[in-house]
Amino acid sequence: MSDGNHPGGTIGEALLARGISRRSLLKYTGYLASILALPPMASRAMADALAKAPRQSVIWLSFQECTGCTESLTRSFNPTLEDMIFDLISLDYHETLMAVSGAAAEEAMQAARAANKGKYVLVVDGSVSTAEGGIYSTNAGKTNLATLKDMASDAAAVLSVGTCAAFGGIPHAKPNPTGAVPVSEIVTDKPVINIPGCPPIPEAIAGTVAYIITFGKLPDLDHLSRPKAFFGDSIHDRCYRRPFYDKGLFAKSFDDEGARNGWCLYEVGCKGPVTYNACATLKWNGGVSFPIQSGHGCLGCSEPDFWDRGGFYKPLSASVMGNPAIIGGAAVAGIVAGAASVALARKRRAEALAAQSKASAAAQEKMP
Amino acid sequence: MSEESPRTGMAQSLLREIARALAALAETGACDAIDLRSLPLTGGDRADLETALGRGEVxxxxxxxxxxxxxxxxxxxxxxxxxxxxxxRVAAETIEITPIPDILAAHPDDIRASAAALMAELAETTEETAHV
Known part of the structure; x- marks a missing residue:
């Protein structure tokens, strides 16, 4: 069942072989269009494009991480509509999920790499240790640093899943004994998409992969190389408690009248105003709730260095509020011409950081 | 849908948008759709919209x-x-302005596959009958 162009067969052929109708695919693309903020009329064209596309080879590497990102993707899915992401991809290597281990697993990775050279998507969760040549985190006798450089060289694009891979995360927190860095500091010649979060929202992972397969290019990215469909709005902008902020009604502690009335959690340390993510709209655990709805402020886990930004229970400081690296611009990237476009995102990030330094210097000068 | 849920006026706005899209469908045949999940509808808004649109024959x-x-x-x-x-839980929800939603129609690829499967079944049955 192959059209000749795709030796492994297309997604449409694979679904047909499993007795899954196009109706299911159309439902799934309707769901995708909604979470990706695409026009609903696009779902038919997306379904037709997906049916003709080959299953996307995905190689998943885990470095300095806690496996929470994998838990997020796999535990959230019931064998229903959302599960269809696993019909679109061929997860060719994932140490936690695959049955084989040891030398056989490494052979599987190399076989997948050879069969999909230049075409596979490399997913990385976890930061990369660089201190002492990266010896603090190794696997199969190789440092994560060496494995990343090696496997990224033949990838079409790299997805940094979770805040550790995207920004260094908790391993990168001071004093950072392992010299942890984000993937984007190591891979500079391939498109790198960041899907941060601790853990990231599963729909953001699945939706980004599905977008790449459907459209054959990367989604629109912000200045931190995050898909704008999921990271375009702040938690604060979409928070159902926002009207209380606008009215100046704040909880002062977690057991006062304001807390009981569901008022804004800004004064007990909520980082929602400077955190860009889709928690307030997509929510967690099948759409049940998200931290603010459960009575706790946002920790800001999808932003760089969230662990070192002062106390979680202290109100936002002016220095954090004014960080242009958080509030900056945007970039667009394509999977083919991705290197140039992602370079634009990197350039904008550098400009944002330079502006931040300039602003800090100016503030210092003004200080008595 | 709680009756106590606040109303934002979104239902009225949506009804006007639907009316414009329906007029376009009548005049030009252009189909349209509105993604309800992407809109900040309250429970009350949703109830109002459902009541206003009502239920038809199908x-x-x-x-x-x-x-x-x-x-x-x-x-x-x-x-x-x-x-x-x-x-x-609701994964996707749309109002579609169209003669018939795409999701209800059988896709040509499914029809082709079904035709081939039915032919194969009949051929097998014929072969079994021939052996009796």
Whole structure:
């Protein structure tokens, strides 16, 4: 069942072989269009494009991480509509999920790499240790640093899943004994998409992969190389408690009248105003709730260095509020011409950081 | 849908948008759709919209990777399409302005596959009968 162009067969052929109708695919693309903020009329064209596309080879590497990102993707899915992401991809290597281990697993990775050279998507969760040549985190006798450089060289694009891979995360927190860095500091010649979060929202992972397969290019990215469909709005902008902020009604502690009335959690340390993510709209655990709805402020886990930004229970400081690296611009990237476009995102990030330094210097000068 | 849920006026805005899209469908045949999940609708807004649109002659439920409900509203050409995900929660919900939603029609690829499968079944049956 192959059209000749795709030796492994297309997604449409694979679904047909499993007795899954196009109706299911159309439902799934309707769901995708909604979470990706695409026009609903696009779902038919997306379904037709997906049916003709080959299953996307995905190689998943885990470095300095806690496996929470994998838990997020796999535990959230019931064998229903959302599960269809696993019909679109061929997860060719994932140490936690695959049955084989040891030398056989490494052979599987190399076989997948050879069969999909230049075409596979490399997913990385976890930061990369660089201190002492990266010896603090190794696997199969190789440092994560060496494995990343090696496997990224033949990838079409790299997805940094979770805040550790995207920004260094908790391993990168001071004093950072392992010299942890984000993937984007190591891979500079391939498109790198960041899907941060601790853990990231599963729909953001699945939706980004599905977008790449459907459209054959990367989604629109912000200045931190995050898909704008999921990271375009702040938690604060979409928070159902926002009207209380606008009215100046704040909880002062977690057991006062304001807390009981569901008022804004800004004064007990909520980082929602400077955190860009889709928690307030997509929510967690099948759409049940998200931290603010459960009575706790946002920790800001999808932003760089969230662990070192002062106390979680202290109100936002002016220095954090004014960080242009958080509030900056945007970039667009394509999977083919991705290197140039992602370079634009990197350039904008550098400009944002330079502006931040300039602003800090100016503030210092003004200080008595 | 709680009656105490606040109203934002969104239902009235949506009804006007639907009316414009329906007029375009009548005049030019152009189909349209509105993604309800992307809108900040309160429970009250949603209840108002559902009441205003009402129910028409056609309703369908089907199970394709999860349950779905589709019904024509009391306005011909305006359909409410609701897909449920895991745990029965709403995964996607649209108002479609079209003669018939795409999701209800059989896809040509499925029709071709079914035709081939039915032919194969009949050929097998004929062969079995010949051996009796």
């Amino acid at each position: 309703a369908a439920t089907f199970d394709a990777s999860g349950q779905s409900e589709v019904w024509e509203t009391r306005h011909a050409g305006v359909w409410w399409v609701r897909h449920l995900g895991g745990d029965g």
